[in-house]
Amino acid sequence: MEKDVYILGIETSCDETSIAIVKNGVEDVYTCIRTQMETHALYGGVVPEIASRMHTESITLVLEDVMSNSKVDWDMIDAIAVTYAPGLMGCLLVGLEFAKTLALIHKKPLIAVNHIAGHIYANNLNKQIIFPSLGLVVSGGHTELVLMNGDYDFEVVGSTLDDAIGECYDKVARILGLSYPGGPNVERYALEGKHTYDLPIPMNDESLNFSYSGLKSYLINLVHNEKQRGKDIDKYDLARSFQDVAIEQLVRKTRLAIQKYGIKNVIVAGGVSANKYLRSELEVMCKDENVELSIPPFKYCTDNATMIAAAAYPLYKEKKFASFDLNAKSQERYFDKKD
Ligand code: KG4
Ligand code: ZN
Numbered sequence: 001m002e003k004d005v006y007i008l009g010i011e012t013s014c015d016e017t018s019i020a021i022v023k024n025g026v027e028d029v030y031t032c033i034r035t036q037m038e039t040h041a042l043y044g045g046v047v048p049e050i051a052s053r054m055h056t057e058s059i060t061l062v063l064e065d066v067m068s069n070s071k072v073d074w075d076m077i078d079a080i081a082v083t084y085a086p087g088l089m090g091c092l093l094v095g096l097e098f099a100k101t102l103a104l105i106h107k108k109p110l111i112a113v114n115h116i117a118g119h120i121y122a123n124n125l126n127k128q129i130i131f132p133s134l135g136l137v138v139s140g141g142h143t144e145l146v147l148m149n150g151d152y153d154f155e156v157v158g159s160t161l162d163d164a165i166g167e168c169y170d171k172v173a174r175i176l177g178l179s180y181p182g183g184p185n186v187e188r189y190a191l192e193g194k195h196t197y198d199l200p201i202p203m204n205d206e207s208l209n210f211s212y213s214g215l216k217s218y219l220i221n222l223v224h225n226e227k228q229r230g231k232d233i234d235k236y237d238l239a240r241s242f243q244d245v246a247i248e249q250l251v252r253k254t255r256l257a258i259q260k261y262g263i264k265n266v267i268v269a270g271g272v273s274a275n276k277y278l279r280s281e282l283e284v285m286c287k288d289e290n291v292e293l294s295i296p297p298f299k300y301c302t303d304n305a306t307m308i309a310a311a312a313y314p315l316y317k318e319k320k321f322a323s324f325d326l327n328a329k330s331q332e333r334y335f336d337k338k339d
Contacts, residue, residue, distance in 0.1 A: 005078045005316060008066070008102075009309025010059075012095030013087025013115045015046050017058040018305035019066045021077070025313025026124050030070030031306045034058045041180045045170075052090030059098050074106050079321075081111040081312030083118060085332035086141065092328035100324055111312040112322040115303075116142055116334040117152070119269040121311035122296035122304075129294070134263040136254050138278070139270030140166035143210045143250075145257045146335060148267070151314035154335035157257060158208025165246060166272045168212035172242050175223050176235045187275055190243040193236030197222070199245045208257050210249055215242070243277055251281045258289050267294045274301035 004023055011018040020031035036054045040046045067073075082099035084092060103110040119139060123129050135146040135154075143166075144159035163171075166183055173182025178189065200218055202211045219242060226233050254266065266286055272278060279295055286293035300307055315321075320338075 005313065006072055006076050007079050007081050007111070007309040007312050007316060008077050009113070009305040009307075009312060010080070010082040010095045010099045011115070011118070011303055011305040011308045012055045012059065012091050012098075013083045013085075014091060014303055015040055015051050015054075016303040017055050017062050018303065019059075019062045020305040020309050021066060021070050021072050022125075022306055022309035022313070025121075025310050025316075026128060028125055028306050029072055030066055031304060032062045032065045033304055034062055037181060043180075044174070045180050046088070048088045048090055051088060052094055055091055055094040059094060063098075063102075077106070077108060079109045079111050079312065079316050080106075081113050081309050081315075083115045083308050084112045084322075084326060085114055085329035087115055087328075087330065089328055089330045092330070096326065096328050100326070104324070109316075109321040110324070110326065111315050111320070112326050113308045113311045113315070114332060114334040115308075116270070118307040118311045119271075119273075119301075120148070120267065120334070121313075122269065122300040122307035123267045123294050124310045124313075125300050125306060126294055126296050129267055130265045130292070132263070133265040133267050133294075134254070134257055134261065136250065136266065136268045136273075136282075137270050138165050138250065138268070138272035140164060140170070142270060143212070145208050145253065147261060152338075156335050157261070158210065158253060160210040160212060161203075162211055162213035163216060165210070165212055165250065166270070168216050168246060169272065171216050172219055172239070175219055176233070176239060178235070183272060183275070186239050186243065187277065189236050189239035190277065191240075193234065193238070193240030195241045195244050196234070196237040197241035199241050201245060202249055203253070206256065208253055208260070210253060212246065215245060247275070247278050247281055250278060251285050254282065255285050255289060258286075258291055263291060265292045265294070269296070271302050274298055
C-alpha cells in the first residue's frame with residue numbers, strides 16, 4: 001500500500017490568510033482561514049497595502065492553529081505548497097517567503113501552485129475529477145471554458161472577450177451602492193427581487209466566448225439616466241434582472257461546449273461558483289444533458305489553502321518541486337504549459 005501524502009498548503013493571494021493540511025490530494029485534514037473582509041469593506045474593496053500587512057500579522061497565528069489542532073506533526077508533512085500567482089504582489093510575497101522559510105527549516109520540498117489551478121482542484125475535495133472534464137472557470141479575473149484531459153492538461157475552448165463575471169458582479173454592486181464583497185451582496189439582493197428590467201442578452205451566438213462589459217455599461221447608463229430623471233431604481237429587481245442574464249450566458253455556453261465536445265463530466269471553479277443560482281441552473285442543465293456535474297462544497301469555492309494543497313498533489317507525484325529562487329507573479333495563466 002502506498003504511503004499517505006500530507007501536504008501543507010498556504011494561500012495569501014488576496015484577502016484571506018489560509019493554511020491547510022490535505023491528505024492524498026483529496027481529504028481536508030485541517031483548514032484555517034482568517035478573512036480580512038470586514039476591514040476592506042470599510043474601504044469598498046481590497047486595499048493591497050493593508051492586505052499584505054494583515055497577512056504578515058496573521059500568518060504565524062494561522063500556522064499555530066493548524067499545527068496545534070490538526071493532529072499532524074512536521075514529520076508527517078511531505079511538502080509545503082504555496083500560491084505564487086496570480087494575485088496581489090505584496091500579499092503573494094508574504095505567503096511565499098513564509099513557505100520558503102518553513103520548507104528550509106523543516107527540510108521539505110516546496111511546490112508552487114497557481115491560484116486558479118487551486119480553484120480547479122478544489123473539485124477533488126468533493127469527488128475526484130474524471131478526465132476528460134469540461135471546466136467552467138468563473139472568478140474575479142477569469143471566465144472560461146477549459147477542457148481538462150489530465151492533470152494540468154488544460155485546453156481553453158472559450159473565454160471572455162472583455163470583463164470577467166466576478167469583476168462584473170463587483171462592478172454592479174458598486175453601481176447599486178452595495179458594500180464589499182460585491183458578488184455575494186448582489187446575489188442576496190437578487191434573491192429578493194423580480195426580473196423586471198429588460199437587459200441586453202450578451203453573446204447571444206453559437207460561439208463559446210463570453211462578454212460582460214456591454215452588460216455592465218448598460219447598467220451604468222440605466223442607473224445614471226434614471227437618477228437624472230429623478231426616478232428610483234429598484235435595487236432588488238435590478239440585481240435579479242442582472243443575475244438572470246449574467247448566469248444564463250454561463251449556462252448556455254457550457255451547454256454548447258458539452259454538445260460540441262461530447263462531454264460527460266463538468267466541473268466548476270472560482271469564487272463565483274459559490275453563487276447558489278449558478279449552482280442550481282447548472283444542475284438543471286447538466287441533468288438535462290445527462291452529464292455529471294461537480295461543484296466544490298461552498299466553503300472551498302472562495303479563497304482557501306485547502307484547494308492549494310489539493311492542487312499540489314499531482315505536482316508532488318510528478319516531483320515537480322520549486323526552487324528557492326521562486327518569485328511571486330501578479331499575473332500568470334494557469335493553462336500555460338510550465339515545461
Ligand atoms: O475566484 P476568486 O477568489 O477570484 C479570483 O481568484 O480572481 O473569486 C472572487 C470573485 C469576486 O469577484 C466575487 O465578487 C465573486 O468571486 N463572488 C461571487 C459570489 N461569491 C464570490 N459572485 C457572485 N455570487 C457569489 N455568491
Ligand atoms: Zn480565488
